[in-house]
Every structure is written in structure tokens, then in C-alpha cells.
């Protein structure tokens with residue numbers, strides 16, 4: 001069973017409340033676009049493609065549920081939504097795509113603009129389903145029956161409108177009858193690997209083993225990992241990419257141990273405007289997520305905390321980019 005992460009229900013949006021997983025499978029029913037922004041900030045909806053889709057639906061909600069609208073109102077809402085999280089380019093990409101459609105079509109009434117926004121948001125959602133499927137098919141070419149794959153964070157159905165990016169490769173291999181073993185990094189501090197990836201793979205009947213992030217090198221040294229596949233939040237012009245904090249050390253370890261390292265992402269995650277990874281804005285998270293995550297204090301009161309949500313992996317560490325269009329070699333030489 002692949003979960004429906006985001007769904008339009010009439011004039012509202014239903015999101016899986018991902019902060020509650022895996023203990024509770026509950027949904028948020030949202031009609032106010034400000035609650036979409038809140039859900040993105042809190043990580044109830046997360047993962048680059050999923051926050052793009054939620055953002056597009058957020059614009060539709062903002063018009064649908066306003067008493068009246070002006071061009072200034074739409075610009076203000078769009079700017080607020082884009083500012084929810086800074087690193088994943090899909091958020092800005094999706095909002096700009098909806099606005100561009102409005103600029104290209106002559107719609108004036110609130111009802112007409114709402115209909116246009118819903119339509120474009122649904123197109124983005126539907127397109128993401130197809131992109132995920134193609135990523136899965138392209139990536140599966142790299143994987144043989146019996147291989148083991150290590151992944152970091154959650155780049156699965158919970159992070160997209162379809163079957164995921166990194167995890168799409170795994171689901172596709174399963175469909176092709178290949179037996180795959182998955183290792184899921186727990187992903188400190190918010191445990192997307194432990195709470196989400198292992199849950200989602202178990203729902204689908206995939207053989208998954210959870211490990212603490214700092215156990216990955218040992219696993220590679222034991223020759224237990226054949227491939228690493230991760231997702232991305234932004235892939236810039238030179239091929240450097242941002243993904244969940246802890247991805248960069250996995251890429252370094254993979255090169256050290258001769259394990260191929262792949263990044264799986266749709267075209268909507270590529271950003272040609274930024275020349276290199278040094279220029280990617282990295283979101284910083286609240287210290288409490290490290291010192292008292294999930295309600296339990298694990299560090300002294302008042303300690304200084306460094307908590308970037310993402311890191312940047314240089315293109316020299318990438319073996320292949322797996323996209324909806326095919327496989328592109330990265331800059332890694334061995």
C-alpha cells in the first residue's frame with residue numbers, strides 16, 4: 001500500500017500528518033492557505049516535490065476561500081507560501097508555475113482564478129506521479145536482483161505526489177520481481193528515515209533494516225551496501241545538490257568504500273539559476289529539535305546547537321543522477 005500524501009477533497013486539501021507517523025496515521029483537513037504554510041514549516045508535509053504540490057494547492061485555497069481578491073492579495077499570498085522553507089526549489093517552482101498560468105490567461109473573477117489555480121495545482125500533482133514513475137524505471141536499470149541499497153531521509157511516496165524518487169527505484173525493482181534489501185539511515189534529528197522511510201517500505205512489504213546514521217560506514221566496510229540512493233531538494237547548475245543533513249557524509253563514505261552513489265530527482269528539483277552548491281540557502285532548524293526532540297530532553301539546558309536541515313554534496317561525489325528523463329553521469333571518477 002502506497003500512502004496518498006496529499007489529496008484534494010472538494011475545496012479542501014487532505015494531508016497525512018507526517019509528524020505523527022509512525023504511531024498514528026491521521027490526516028489534516030485544510031481550507032486556510034495559512035495552515036498549508038504551517039504544515040510545511042512543521043514538516044507535516046515535507047520532501048521537495050510534496051511541498052511544491054502543497055504550495056500550489058495553497059494558492060488555490062487562498063483564492064477559493066477569500067471574500068474577494070486583488071492582484072496584490074495574490075502576490076502577498078504567493079510570497080508568504082514561497083517563504084515557508086528556503087532550500088527545496090520545488091516550492092518556488094510550483095508557485096511560479098501557477099502564477100505564470102494566470103499571467104498567460106485572461107481570468108478576472110475570483111471563481112475563474114480559483115478554477116485556474118486548482119487546475120494547475122492538480123496538473124503539477126498528476127505530473128509528479130508520472131515523473132516518479134519514470135525515475136523508478138530509469139533507476140531500476142542500475143539495480144540487480146539481490147542488491148542492497150542504502151538511503152538517507154525519506155524520498156518516498158510520503159515526499160512526493162507519486163511513488164517517490166529514491167524509493168521509486170526500490171518500488172519499481174519490487175514490481176520487476178527483483179529482491180532488494182534496503183538499509184534506511186535513521187536521519188537525525190527528526191528521524192525521517194526511522195519514522196517515515198522504514199514505515200512506508202514496511203507497508204509495501206519491502207525488506208528494510210533501520211540503522212543509526214553513524215553505523216553506515218561500518219555497513220559499507222562490511223561490503224553490505226551495493227548502492228546508495230538519495231533524493232534532493234535542489235540540484236544546481238554544476239551538479240552540486242542539497243539534501244537532508246547527513247547526505248554529504250554518506251557520499252564521502254560511499255566513495256571511500258567504492259559504493260556507487262546516486263541522486264534521484266525530477267526536473268522540477270533542478271535549478272540552473274544557481275551556479276554552485278556554495279550559493280544554496282540552507283534552512284536552519286530550531287535548537288529544540290536536537291536538545292528535546294519528540295518531547296524528551298537529551299542535552300543540557302542552554303547548550304549551543306548547530307542544526308542545518310540540509311547539507312550540500314559536491315558533484316564530484318555523484319556517480320549518476322537518476323531523473324525522469326534518464327541517467328546522467330555525475331562527476332565521480334571511481
Ligand code: MRU
Nearest residue numbers: 046047048155159231232243244
Ligand atoms: O526536511 P525534509 O524532511 O523535507 O527533507 C527531505 C529531504 O531531504 C528529501 O530527501 C528531499 O526533499 C527529496 S524528497 C523526494
